[in-house]
Amino acid sequence: MSSQDEDGTVEPGHNTAEPSTSSSNENDETTEDIITVTIGATVPTGFEHTAAEEVNEKIGVDARISKDRGRIYFPITTDKLFQVHLLRSVDNLFVVVEEYDHYQFKESKEETLMEMQQLASKLPWTKALEVWKRNGTLKKKKGYRKGGNGIKVKPNSEATDAAVADTEQQELPQAASAAECLTKAENTADMETSTQELEETAPEAKPIKFRVTCNRAGDKHSFSSNEAARDFGGAVQEFFQWKADMTKFDIEVLLNIHNEEMVIGIALTEESLHRRNISHFGPTTLRSTLCYGMLRLCKPQASDIILDPMCGTGAIPLEGAIEFNSSFYVAGDNNDMAVNRTVNNICHIQKRRAIKGSASGLPIDTVRWDLCNLPIRTGSVDIIITDMPFGKRMGSRKKNWDLYPSCLREMARVCTPGSGKAVLLTQDKKCLAKAISRMGGLWRKLHTVWVNVGGLHAGVYLLKRTGAVFGQTPEDVYESRGTVNAEGDEKGDKELS
Amino acid sequence: MKLLTHNMLTSHVKGVTKGYPLLIKATEVKVNEVDFNPQFVTRMIPKLEWSALVHAAEELGQRQDLPDELVPEYENNEEFLKKVHRVLLEVEVIEGCLRCPESGREFPISRGIPNMLLNEDEV
Numbered sequence: 001m002s003s004q005d006e007d008g009t010v011e012p013g014h015n016t017a018e019p020s021t022s023s024s025n026e027n028d029e030t031t032e033d034i035i036t037v038t039i040g041a042t043v044p045t046g047f048e049h050t051a052a053e054e055v056n057e058k059i060g061v062d063a064r065i066s067k068d069r070g071r072i073y074f075p076i077t078t079d080k081l082f083q084v085h086l087l088r089s090v091d092n093l094f095v096v097v098e099e100y101d102h103y104q105f106k107e108s109k110e111e112t113l114m115e116m117q118q119l120a121s122k123l124p125w126t127k128a129l130e131v132w133k134r135n136g137t138l139k140k141k142k143g144y145r146k147g148g149n150g151i152k153v154k155p156n157s158e159a160t161d162a163a164v165a166d167t168e169q170q171e172l173p174q175a176a177s178a179a180e181c182l183t184k185a186e187n188t189a190d191m192e193t194s195t196q197e198l199e200e201t202a203p204e205a206k207p208i209k210f211r212v213t214c215n216r217a218g219d220k221h222s223f224s225s226n227e228a229a230r231d232f233g234g235a236v237q238e239f240f241q242w243k244a245d246m247t248k249f250d251i252e253v254l255l256n257i258h259n260e261e262m263v264i265g266i267a268l269t270e271e272s273l274h275r276r277n278i279s280h281f282g283p284t285t286l287r288s289t290l291c292y293g294m295l296r297l298c299k300p301q302a303s304d305i306i307l308d309p310m311c312g313t314g315a316i317p318l319e320g321a322i323e324f325n326s327s328f329y330v331a332g333d334n335n336d337m338a339v340n341r342t343v344n345n346i347c348h349i350q351k352r353r354a355i356k357g358s359a360s361g362l363p364i365d366t367v368r369w370d371l372c373n374l375p376i377r378t379g380s381v382d383i384i385i386t387d388m389p390f391g392k393r394m395g396s397r398k399k400n401w402d403l404y405p406s407c408l409r410e411m412a413r414v415c416t417p418g419s420g421k422a423v424l425l426t427q428d429k430k431c432l433a434k435a436i437s438r439m440g441g442l443w444r445k446l447h448t449v450w451v452n453v454g455g456l457h458a459g460v461y462l463l464k465r466t467g468a469v470f471g472q473t474p475e476d477v478y479e480s481r482g483t484v485n486a487e488g489d490e491k492g493d494k495e496l497s
Numbered sequence: 498m499k500l501l502t503h504n505m506l507t508s509h510v511k512g513v514t515k516g517y518p519l520l521i522k523a524t525e526v527k528v529n530e531v532d533f534n535p536q537f538v539t540r541m542i543p544k545l546e547w548s549a550l551v552h553a554a555e556e557l558g559q560r561q562d563l564p565d566e567l568v569p570e571y572e573n574n575e576e577f578l579k580k581v582h583r584v585l586l587e588v589e590v591i592e593g594c595l596r597c598p599e600s601g602r603e604f605p606i607s608r609g610i611p612n613m614l615l616n617e618d619e620v
Contacts, residue, residue, distance in 0.1 A: 303536070303537050325532070325534075326534050326536065326537050330502055330505070334614060340608070343608055350529075360529065361529035361531035361532075362531070363531065363537075363586060365498060365499050365501070367506070367611050368611065370614055370615065373509055373620060375509045376506065377506075377507050380544070381505075
């Protein structure tokens with residue numbers, strides 16, 4: 001192990017020990033230096049701009065959208081670190097150790113992997129590790145909510161699991177030999193100090209456990225993500241004298257390679273944040289981050305009445321009731337299990353809020369209904385937001401053919417003419433597009449966001465309710481432009497059912 | 498079921514023309530604290546069917562001297578807004594039923610969820 005002084009890199013073990021001795025063990029943030037780092041965030045593909053908007057709004061910095069889809073980057077100072085945990089559109093967060101925009105990989109696999117191993121000891125780890133450490137303290141202090149409340153979420157990528165397994169198998173023999181070369185006393189002392197600082201628990205020395213996760217995309221690479229993770233991980237282990245552990249790790253090192261773009265980072269989130277609100281899952285529960293993205297699209301205003309007529313487990317209206325809480329949400333479904341799960345999820349959140357001492361009630365209600373025959377007054381809803389059956393896990397393509405136009409019609413009836421909006425997520429894009437054009441007199445397409453939901457390519461359609469009075473538009477005939485100016489007649493159609 | 502939701506719900510049984518407002522029969526009512534947002538209440542009031550709200554609150558014994566008609570300048574009357582906030586969002590019917598004023602058809606409420614599904618012959 002040699003010490004390198006390029007770019008502020010230092011010997012591992014020594015510098016991680018320094019901050020701990022200069023500040024007391026408890027949260028003495030004022031005496032710690034403020035450093036600026038780059039944070040990376042994974043977001044649902046298609047909602048990168050929405051996420052960047054949220055970062056701008058809540059943290060006040062400009063985010064950069066990566067060419068590698070579903071990722072954004074932004075700078076932050078460590079005194080504002082807690083703010084990243086307030087972001088609702090991000091699935092996972094990490095602190096960037098180093099970024100390469102145009103990394104020139106060597107021709108052969110052997111050379112490339114060798115270079116990666118050498119890279120491990122040259123990277124500027126200090127700042128990133130410091131941020132990781134402070135983030136750990138933050139989470140303990142604020143009673144940071146873990147995503148899912150105990151529901152285990154499987155890691156998304158199978159490739160990364162394999163990479164990690166490889167790392168673990170390769171590394172153990174190396175660790176033994178590397179440890180033998182070092183002065184045992186010095187090594188143990190460093191590790192003791194750093195682990196105490198980091199874990200603030202057991203008095204005995206515990207080596208830091210880590211794993212490396214590699215995501216690789218591109219067709220010109222000579223190596224696989226497994227191989228990169230294995231070799232890079234091996235070098236990291238040797239450099240820091242950490243112990244590789246696939247499941248109970250303290251530090252997760254991320255190696256993201258997308259064509260010529262390479263980013264090395266350290267994860268700041270343990271479980272993905274995307275299932276944060278839901279404790280009672282259903283067969284098609286949507287990620288909360290995706291729900292948030294959809295809600296942001298329709299820009300809920302104070303006192304807006306927002307309906308989800310096919311709510312499933314209530315993920316979308318619940319996220320709305322929490323994040324855009326100056327509106328009122330009505331979640332509805334025809335299925336008995338769905339409405340019960342929705343109520344369970346709402347109760348769960350309310351209990352959590354009550355424990356924290358805040359007013360537990362949320363602006364949301366649940367009804368069991370038939371969405372093609374809604375028991376709702378005409379023109380009384382401002383926004384309709386829903387996840388429409390895809391025809392794969394729920395419903396069927398054939399059913400969608402009849403369901404979609406009926407839905408759109410009934411949604412148009414309850415929605416306020418002229419100002420009403422709808423945000424509809426579906427994978428059956430062809431069917432929905434056809435239904436929208438059939439209902440052209442009632443709905444106008446404003447914008448579409450292409451997203452990825454559980455591996456399926458789906459679309460989020462933002463629609464605007466035309467000014468046309470309901471009941472004057474024949475369902476199957478394309479409406480002429482003339483009736484769009486009928487906004488003044490709105491009151492006349494407030495007849496009740 | 499909160500009374501704000503009730504204000505929007507209507508009977509859609511086939512042939513019924515006066516299905517609003519639904520009559521409430523409650524066997525269990527709860528009051529839950531919800532954060533007060535004056536802007537929300539102020540903007541919501543014009544969208545409501547005021548008399549239906551007052552009548553529903555009365556049915557539940559939660560009217561708390563809300564007036565039959567809206568007083569002018571209510572936007573600045575915080576006491577009034579808080580009362581409206583309470584009946585709109587904080588009072589919840591947990592068990593009971595809703596009744597169509599015209600057909601008499603009853604829709605049960607259980608665990609706070611009104612079941613508005615119709616039978617095939619009613620659609």
